[in-house]
Amino acid sequence: MFMVLSFSTGAIGQPSEAEIEMRAKEVGRSLRCVVCQNQSIDESDAPLAMDMRELVRDRLRDGDSNTEVISxxxxxxxxxxxxxxxVQRNTYILWLTPFILLLAGLGWFFVNSGRREDER
Structure with a gap:
């Protein structure tokens, strides 16, 4: 009787494997494969991404929340x-560079288009 009760109470606190897989995919879509660079670990076939996916699943099985796994x-x-x-001090360049390049490109375009009209 004791073994049946202890098994059933242990199963209540454990998430199902389907729930673990769903949460692992959700977390995996927000993490970058450090080998592939622009793919999530969920999309990548690299061996390191597979290891990272397994690490995410292990952490989720141990009871970590999605936020704790990402942290x-x-x-x-x-x-x-x-x-x-x-967005933080060490990523300002990452976030601002596209806008700076866009402004520089627009400025170059307007300066050069004004010169062409003057030449005609």
């Missing part, structure tokens, strides 16, 4: 592992 991976691999890095 763990961030501590282990750095901000680079996040597909959407946070």
């Amino acid at each position: 763990y991976m961030r501590e282990r691999y750095g901000d680079y592992v996040l597909l959407k890095p946070p």
